[in-house]
Amino acid sequence: MIRRPELLELTGAQAARHVREGELDPAELWRAYRARAAADELNCFTWVSDEAEPDPSALAEGGPLAGVPVGVKDLFCTQGIPSQAGSRILEGYRPPYTATAVRRLREAGAPVVAKTNQDEFAMGSSNENSAFGPVRNPWDTTRVPGGSSGGSAAAVAAGLVPWAIGTDTGGSIRQPAALCGVVGLKPTYGSVSRYGMIAFASSLDQAGPFTRDVTDAALLLQAMQGADPADATSLGHPEPVRAPGATDLRGVRLGVPDELTGEGIEPGVQASFDASLDLARHLGAEVTTISLPHAPQALAAYYLIAPAECSSNLARFDGVRYGLRVPGDGDLLSMYSATRAAGFGPEVKRRILIGTYALSSGYYDAYYGRAQQVRTLIARDFEAAFAGVDLIATPTAPGVAFELGAKTADPVAMYLNDYCTVPMSLAGIPGISIPNGLSEGLPTGLQLCGPAFSENRILEAAHALERALAFDGSPARVAAA
Amino acid sequence: MLSRDQVLHVARLARLELSEDELDRFGGELSRVVEWIDTIGELGDLEDVPPTSHVVAVENVLRPDEPRPSLPARVALDQAPDAADGGFRVPSPGAGSETGA
Amino acid sequence: MTDFEPVIGLEIHVQLGTRTKMFCGCALAFGDDPNVHTCPVCLGLPGSLPVVNAEAIHYGLLMGLAFGCELAPRSIFHRKNYFYPDLAKGYQISQYDVPLCAGGRLGDVRLHRIHLEEDAAKLVHEGSSGRIHGADASVVDYNRGGTPLAEIVTEPDLRSGEQAREWLILLRETLRQLGVSDVDMSQGSLRCDANVSVRPAGTTALGTKTELKNMNSFAYLEAGIRAEVARQVALIEGGGAVVQETLHFDPRTGSLTPLRSKEEAHDYRYFPEPDLVPVAPTPEMLERARTALPELPADRIARYEALGLPTEQARTLTWRPQRGAFFEAALDAAGEPAPAPRVVANWLERTPETGAVTPDALAGLVALVEAGQVTGDAGRRVLEVLVAEGGEPATVVEREGLGAMDGDDAELEALVARVITEHPDVVERIRGGNPKAAGALMGPIMRETKGRADGARVQALIRAQLGV
Numbered sequence A: 001m002i003r004r005p006e007l008l009e010l011t012g013a014q015a016a017r018h019v020r021e022g023e024l025d026p027a028e029l030w031r032a033y034r035a036r037a038a039a040d041e042l043n044c045f046t047w048v049s050d051e052a053e054p055d056p057s058a059l060a061e062g063g064p065l066a067g068v069p070v071g072v073k074d075l076f077c078t079q080g081i082p083s084q085a086g087s088r089i090l091e092g093y094r095p096p097y098t099a100t101a102v103r104r105l106r107e108a109g110a111p112v113v114a115k116t117n118q119d120e121f122a123m124g125s126s127n128e129n130s131a132f133g134p135v136r137n138p139w140d141t142t143r144v145p146g147g148s149s150g151g152s153a154a155a156v157a158a159g160l161v162p163w164a165i166g167t168d169t170g171g172s173i174r175q176p177a178a179l180c181g182v183v184g185l186k187p188t189y190g191s192v193s194r195y196g197m198i199a200f201a202s203s204l205d206q207a208g209p210f211t212r213d214v215t216d217a218a219l220l221l222q223a224m225q226g227a228d229p230a231d232a233t234s235l236g237h238p239e240p241v242r243a244p245g246a247t248d249l250r251g252v253r254l255g256v257p258d259e260l261t262g263e264g265i266e267p268g269v270q271a272s273f274d275a276s277l278d279l280a281r282h283l284g285a286e287v288t289t290i291s292l293p294h295a296p297q298a299l300a301a302y303y304l305i306a307p308a309e310c311s312s313n314l315a316r317f318d319g320v321r322y323g324l325r326v327p328g329d330g331d332l333l334s335m336y337s338a339t340r341a342a343g344f345g346p347e348v349k350r351r352i353l354i355g356t357y358a359l360s361s362g363y364y365d366a367y368y369g370r371a372q373q374v375r376t377l378i379a380r381d382f383e384a385a386f387a388g389v390d391l392i393a394t395p396t397a398p399g400v401a402f403e404l405g406a407k408t409a410d411p412v413a414m415y416l417n418d419y420c421t422v423p424m425s426l427a428g429i430p431g432i433s434i435p436n437g438l439s440e441g442l443p444t445g446l447q448l449c450g451p452a453f454s455e456n457r458i459l460e461a462a463h464a465l466e467r468a469l470a471f472d473g474s475p476a477r478v479a480a481a
Numbered sequence B: 001m002l003s004r005d006q007v008l009h010v011a012r013l014a015r016l017e018l019s020e021d022e023l024d025r026f027g028g029e030l031s032r033v034v035e036w037i038d039t040i041g042e043l044g045d046l047e048d049v050p051p052t053s054h055v056v057a058v059e060n061v062l063r064p065d066e067p068r069p070s071l072p073a074r075v076a077l078d079q080a081p082d083a084a085d086g087g088f089r090v091p092s093p094g095a096g097s098e099t100g101a
Numbered sequence C: 001m002t003d004f005e006p007v008i009g010l011e012i013h014v015q016l017g018t019r020t021k022m023f024c025g026c027a028l029a030f031g032d033d034p035n036v037h038t039c040p041v042c043l044g045l046p047g048s049l050p051v052v053n054a055e056a057i058h059y060g061l062l063m064g065l066a067f068g069c070e071l072a073p074r075s076i077f078h079r080k081n082y083f084y085p086d087l088a089k090g091y092q093i094s095q096y097d098v099p100l101c102a103g104g105r106l107g108d109v110r111l112h113r114i115h116l117e118e119d120a121a122k123l124v125h126e127g128s129s130g131r132i133h134g135a136d137a138s139v140v141d142y143n144r145g146g147t148p149l150a151e152i153v154t155e156p157d158l159r160s161g162e163q164a165r166e167w168l169i170l171l172r173e174t175l176r177q178l179g180v181s182d183v184d185m186s187q188g189s190l191r192c193d194a195n196v197s198v199r200p201a202g203t204t205a206l207g208t209k210t211e212l213k214n215m216n217s218f219a220y221l222e223a224g225i226r227a228e229v230a231r232q233v234a235l236i237e238g239g240g241a242v243v244q245e246t247l248h249f250d251p252r253t254g255s256l257t258p259l260r261s262k263e264e265a266h267d268y269r270y271f272p273e274p275d276l277v278p279v280a281p282t283p284e285m286l287e288r289a290r291t292a293l294p295e296l297p298a299d300r301i302a303r304y305e306a307l308g309l310p311t312e313q314a315r316t317l318t319w320r321p322q323r324g325a326f327f328e329a330a331l332d333a334a335g336e337p338a339p340a341p342r343v344v345a346n347w348l349e350r351t352p353e354t355g356a357v358t359p360d361a362l363a364g365l366v367a368l369v370e371a372g373q374v375t376g377d378a379g380r381r382v383l384e385v386l387v388a389e390g391g392e393p394a395t396v397v398e399r400e401g402l403g404a405m406d407g408d409d410a411e412l413e414a415l416v417a418r419v420i421t422e423h424p425d426v427v428e429r430i431r432g433g434n435p436k437a438a439g440a441l442m443g444p445i446m447r448e449t450k451g452r453a454d455g456a457r458v459q460a461l462i463r464a465q466l467g468v
């Protein structure tokens, strides 16, 4: 039997295989990770299970996830378990139902061991916007883990959970994955049901996995994805998601967009990226420079569309049915305004205000309407690009993890973190970030994206690159960093 | 540049009470963000470009008209800040406020 | 003094009679305990998502086809954002710039559009509450929240309160017969607002309009519009001007009071609902709606009028479609010579309930009367028996001895002679120059013959025997 500490070194897929082969007791696995999570010093979690044994319903015979526990971002509704979306306004909120994605993971055999910390309502790129305090980057605890799914990224990097799920609206899976040196996959919009995910921007939100390697990402996606009658915008994959096995990139045409590389990217990050392109060529890929002419406008369009949708999505937090209520002066208007003033943090307020402004009478056409047109142009850019290449590669984030507090004073500087990830979100296409070596001793990420529902192709290429890069992101290495 | 009145108007639409400090702070920050967002204006005339409100290219995702179990009232009210008489109690909206539907 | 012409348009909200709500599987039910028909979706719980009820779309298509609307090839839902406790999500999902149905008409009124949306929850006023310092409180019941609604907006084609009332009745009957709603104004499943303005007769520009809210009966609608038209005319004649505002009509006092104007202008910040995808009616969906479409009241009234029925009778038969069907079955059952449809309708009108009488039997009875084999009076007795017991009219006539007396029958002549001798006073009056007094002799004669005698023949016999 495999025991601590070795079992903590296993990837999810490895642990699942050992459980299936009878070499690992899933209850032992649960207890080991529960203890790890409970002893967390990075503030990765908003809730850790205090059950000594895993939920027996999650240990169904033969489930592909075989009892390997999972960390779940706070904003996924989990019945009877706090689901607060990192917000004061939902402090202590225990929903009466469970999100489809989490239910599917559980049905596949993964019990929820912890809820992970996040930027409030998924708004942020540093996890400093959580009502429950910032998460620290395990590679350097004076630095941020990225956001908004910072808790999931940091917990996987530090080995506090074998794997985790998060959500990506403009980069909230890929960017923290890059900053923490783990794999993060944002699937095609609609691939994973949004039912039970506390919404930030409905037309962009998409759930996906954080894992230690690409194979694990494929395994979690397999379990999570699929059309859901409760989400009208969900779609089934046209072909099953497969575990990748590629070891080279022969025949893969890889495009590198001029607009998302070079200028604006930290030199160390760019150098890592360039080295990986060389490696890709060496593995047989045909690498060409391409153009996404409207990518520079993507960020502005995103920062109109996402706040507009969030201003509406967050209107339900009104102190009537659940969550915080502050009476104010006692009348209804005052109750609303006081509750929301006390319950939301500054970044959420900022975005609600921007979104309300962008939708308000007289501004719709110039802002929201125009942003939607830019969205069309960006989708067309990708369509044109994919006529000539199979996949597109960029650095995931323009820089490495920054110091806590470094960008909180300047919202626009903070928003620039999403520069390389937002265009794909607007087009609804999938993207993965894999660890791409270090710069200044900190992880950098390589992003690979492809057309809608090209996850298998992306996973294969990512698998081949991952193998060639041989990045050591083991918890022991991270702890030693 | 957003005027103080604009910020107040928007905050009121959004039912967000702002302190004097917040009003100053957000006024400045929002102006900066809006200025930056205005870069989408640089793309010029987009008259022939249709808007994309959604990337999902499907239609008619409909639900059969079949009842499904509702929540017990006890569960529905469980998280209410002020449950009373089987319902969610709120301060009465003044006469002439918005009405539904 | 100028004459003023009222210009009226209606906005009607109809609760659709589906089994479940517009965007969730909660059952529609009325009168239950509060908050027993709710779920994460209609409570607006975090993370929940709406999914459109297919039957609501079907009902929408039925209405669109019935009114000859243009059906949008690809209609979408929007969010209408505002804060109110009866709105669980802080927005209402509604249709905005691409409604399911545009244009169309019902009777002489053009429709502007029909769109689908969700109903709000119910707010019950609680009065002063101890908890909130002396302030009034309300309690929200989300059972109704999310009920499918069709909002029907007319063009300003109505010209009086009476016409508005009549038209709304036609709309109600049409919706009822389409089977899309129980259209009960007292239960709130049919709700009507009116936009009212006046203009000098003969002009075409529209005056400033006011909006009359929630007139919850046909009578109030008519009275409210009448009062508002009078108010506007008086205002203009007094040198004033109509102000655009929303008014509440108090049916008890007949007064109109403005609802306090909002502290801020409406700014609903509509934008396309990102949780839903477009509705694009397929040929199958359209075919299903077409097949389900019954004959519409307006068409049926026109068809009955063309058969020679007066408007009122045509309407009565249309409003009660089972009687209309009975009427048509009786017409079909009638042999040669075909009776006038109006005669058949009149016979049907003589019995409030059809009971055991069949359309065949009614047709048979009409034939007997028309052939002079049964008098009108005896026919009513036959009808009563048929309604109560059923059977064949000829059998009933035979059994009850209700066949018409032969005009040459000596029995009738003898009876007339006897009655004349029994009423010398009446004879005196007739001879004294008052021929109408003969009526007083008719009663006893008809009574004795149980209505079997032909009235005209009896009159002729009286005149002959008295030599007047």
Ligand SMILES: [Mg+2]
Residues within 6 Å of the ligand: B101, C013, C117, C151
């Ligand atoms: Mg409406």
Ligand SMILES: [Zn+2]
Residues within 6 Å of the ligand: C021, C024, C025, C026, C037, C038, C039, C040, C041, C042, C043, C146
């Ligand atoms: Zn419901």
